[in-house]
Amino acid sequence: xxxxxxxxxxxxxxxxxxxxxxxxxxxxxxxxxxxxxxxxxxxxxxxxxxxxxxxxxxxxxxxxxxxxxxxxxxxx
Amino acid sequence: xxxxxxxxxxxxxxxxxxxxxxxxxxxxxxxxxxxxxxxxxxxxxxxxxxxxxxxxxxxxxxxxxxxxxxxxxxxxxxxxxxxxxxxxxxxxxxxxxxxxxxxxxxxxxxxxxxxxxxxxxxxxxxxxxxxxxxxxxxxxxxxxxxxxxxxxxxxxxxxxxxxxxxxxxxxxxxxxxxxxxxxxxxxxxxxxxxxxxxxxxxxxxxxxxxxxxxxxxxxxxxxxxxxxxxxxxxxxxxxxxxxxxxxxxxxxxxxxxxxxxxxxxxxxxxxxxxxxxxxxxxxxxxxxxxxxxxxxxxxxxxxxxxxxxxxxxxxxxxxxxxxxxxxxxxxxxxxxxxxxxxxxxxxxxxxxxxxxxxxxxxxxxxxxxxxxxxxxxxxxxxxxxxxxxxxxxxxxxxxxxxxxxxxxxxxxxxxxxxxxxxxxxxxxxxxxxxxxxxxxxxxxxxxxxxxxxxxxxxxxxxxxxxxxxxxxxxxxxxxxxxxxxxxxxxxxxxxxxxxxxxxx
Numbered sequence: 371x372x373x374x375x376x377x378x379x380x381x382x383x384x385x386x387x388x389x390x391x392x393x394x395x396x397x398x399x400x401x402x403x404x405x406x407x408x409x410x411x412x413x414x415x416x417x418x419x420x421x422x423x424x425x426x427x428x429x430x431x432x433x434x435x436x437x438x439x440x441x442x443x444x445x446x
Numbered sequence: 447x448x449x450x451x452x453x454x455x456x457x458x459x460x461x462x463x464x465x466x467x468x469x470x471x472x473x474x475x476x477x478x479x480x481x482x483x484x485x486x487x488x489x490x491x492x493x494x495x496x497x498x499x500x501x502x503x504x505x506x507x508x509x510x511x512x513x514x515x516x517x518x519x520x521x522x523x524x525x526x527x528x529x530x531x532x533x534x535x536x537x538x539x540x541x542x543x544x545x546x547x548x549x550x551x552x553x554x555x556x557x558x559x560x561x562x563x564x565x566x567x568x569x570x571x572x573x574x575x576x577x578x579x580x581x582x583x584x585x586x587x588x589x590x591x592x593x594x595x596x597x598x599x600x601x602x603x604x605x606x607x608x609x610x611x612x613x614x615x616x617x618x619x620x621x622x623x624x625x626x627x628x629x630x631x632x633x634x635x636x637x638x639x640x641x642x643x644x645x646x647x648x649x650x651x652x653x654x655x656x657x658x659x660x661x662x663x664x665x666x667x668x669x670x671x672x673x674x675x676x677x678x679x680x681x682x683x684x685x686x687x688x689x690x691x692x693x694x695x696x697x698x699x700x701x702x703x704x705x706x707x708x709x710x711x712x713x714x715x716x717x718x719x720x721x722x723x724x725x726x727x728x729x730x731x732x733x734x735x736x737x738x739x740x741x742x743x744x745x746x747x748x749x750x751x752x753x754x755x756x757x758x759x760x761x762x763x764x765x766x767x768x769x770x771x772x773x774x775x776x777x778x779x780x781x782x783x784x785x786x787x788x789x790x791x792x793x794x795x796x797x798x799x800x801x802x803x804x805x806x807x808x809x810x811x812x813x814x815x816x817x818x819x820x821x822x823x824x825x826x827x828x829x830x831x832x833x834x835x836x837x838x839x840x841x842x843x844x845x846x847x848x849x850x851x852x853x854x855x856x857x858x859x860x861x862x863x864x865x866x867x868x869x870x871x872x873x874x875x876x877x878x879x880x881x882x883x884x885x886x887x888x889x890x891x892x893x894x895x896x897x898x899x900x901x902x903x904x905x906x907x908x909x910x911x912x913x914x915x916x917x918x919x920x921x922x923x924x925x926x927x928x929x930x931x932x933x934x935x936x937x938x939x940x941x942x943x944x945x946x947x948x949x950x
Contacts, residue, residue, distance in 0.1 A: 380927065381926065397674075401677045402699075402922075405706075419707075420707070420708065426677075
C-alpha cells in the first residue's frame with residue numbers, strides 16, 4: 371500500500387490518498403494521471419491492469435486501487 | 447470552394463432548410479440534443495439579444511460548461527456580429543482573470559452554474575444567462591442588417607494559447623480563414639452528411655473547429671464525448687459504438703490511451719472508419735495497433751498552428767512505418783503554401799532543416815491587443831521584396847524526407863506539446879518564480895515519458911509548489927514531477943543547465 375501511495379503522492383502531493391475516496395468523482399485524477407499510475411503500477415508491482423478494469427470504481431480511492439492490484443496478483 | 451460565401455453562418459442557414467430535425471450537436475444525453483432547427487433558433491435568438499443590448503463587433507466571453515448549448519452560444523455571437531471567446535469552467539481563476547484583463551469584455555454568456563462562478567471574478571460587465579437569452583424574440587431585420595454589413599475579414603473568435611511571458615496570447619480568427627480551413631479540411635477528410643463526429647478537444651481551442659463547422663456545412667452530427675470517458679478506454683469505445691461514431695479528429699494521447707491498454711481485445715469501434723490525429727507525434731507502435739484493429743479505416747496526420755486557423759498540412763497514412771520512423775506531416779491543404787526557411791531565410795535544400803512557415807488565407811489576424819508579439823511572428827515573406835506578403839513563422843523546425851514529404855523535427859524554442867496541449871515552458875516558470883520562497887526554477891520536458899519536470903531551489907516544499915500552481919495554471923500545465931534541489935546546475939556561461947537537468 372505504501373508504494374502505491376507514493377506513486378499517487380508523486381502526482382498530487384497535496385492530496386491525502388489515505389482517506390480520499392472521490393479521486394475520480396471530484397476530478398482529482400485526470401487521464402494523464404491514470405495513464406501514469408497504470409504504467410508505474412506495472413513497473414512497481416509487475417501487474418498489468420487490463421482495460422476492462424480501468425473503470426471509475428477501481429480508481430476512486432487508493433484502497434480500491436490496491437484491492438485491484440491484489441486481485442490481479444492473486445489471479446496470476 | 448464557394449467563393450460567394452463571406453460568413454460562416456451561411457453553412458447553418460443552408461443546412462437548417464435541408465435537415466431541420468436532424469441532431470446537430472449532442473453530448474450523449476438525449477435531453478441535451480440540439481437539432482439544426484433548434485440550433486438555428488437559439489443562436490439567432492442570442493444574436494438578436496446581443497444586438498438589442500447594443501453589443502456589436504466586440505468580444506463576447508462564452509463561459510459555459512462543455513455542452514451543445516455552448517456551441518449554440520458561439521454561433522449566437524457570430525449571428526450578432528460579435529466574436530466569441532470561450533472560457534473553460536475548469537480553467538483556474540487566475541488565468542481566466544488574465545484573459546479578462548486583456549479582453550475587457552462588456553458581456554459574458556453563462557449557464558446557471560458558471561454564472562455563479564462568474565460572481566467571484568474580477569469582472570463588472572453584463573452576465574447573460576443562456577436559458578434567458580434563447581427566449582429572445584428573433585429580430586430578422588437586425589440580423590439581416592448585421593449580415594449585410596459584415597465582411598469576411600471580421601473576427602469570429604479569439605482563443606487563448608500559452609505565452610512564454612506568462613500572459614496567454616489571444617489568437618483572432620476571421621470568417622475567411624475559417625471558411626478556407628473548413629472547405630479544405632472537409633475535402634481532405636471527405637466529410638459528408640453521414641459523418642458522425644465524436645468531439646474530444648475542449649471547446650476553448652481551435653481544435654474543435656474540425657467538428658463544429660463541418661457539422662454545419664454538411665448537416666453532419668457531432669457527439670461531444672464526456673471528458674471523464676477519456677480515462678476509461680473500454681467505456682470510451684462503447685460510447686463510440688453506442689453513438690455510431692464514424693469519424694474522430696483527436697489528439698494522439700486520446701487515441702493511444704485506448705490502444706496502449708489492449709482495449710481492442712475486449713471491444714472494437716464498430717463504425718469508426720475515419721481517424722484524424724494531430725498536435726503530437728503518433729508513436730508507430732500505437733499507430734500499428736490501431737491500423738491492425740481497424741484495417742479498413744483511413745488514418746490522417748494533421749499539422750498546423752492555431753495562428754493558421756487550426757490545421758494546414760495533412761498526410762494520409764499510406765504505408766507501413768518502421769518503429770523508429772515518424773509519420774510525416776505531408777503537405778499543405780489546397781490554398782495554403784508552406785515555406786521551409788533556413789537560418790539565412792532561404793528556402794531549404796533537400797533534406798535541410800528549417801522553420802516551417804505558412805502563407806495563405808488560412809493565416810489568422812494575429813494576437814488580440816498585442817501588436818508587438820504579432821509582428822514577431824506574422825512577418826513579411828523574406829523571399830518577396832516586391833510587395834507586402836505576410837507569412838506566419840511557426841517556430842517548428844521541419845525537413846523534407848526523400849519522398850518530398852514534410853516532417854516535423856523539433857521546436858526552435860521551449861514550446862512543447864503535452865497531452866495535445868501547446869505549452870510554453872516559460873509560462874510555467876514565470877508562475878513558479880512568482881511563488882514566495884522560490885529562488886530559482888527550471889522546467890524541462892521529458893519527451894519519452896511525456897512528462898513536464900520542474901526543478902527548483904528555495905524554502906518551500908514540493909507539495910506546496912503544486913498547490914499554488916493549481917490556482918494559477920490550467921491542469922495540463924501543472925508539472926508532472928517536481929523536484930527540489932539545493933541549487934540548480936549551471937552552464938559555463940552561468941545559465942541554468944537544461945541539458946543536465948533533463949538527464950537527471
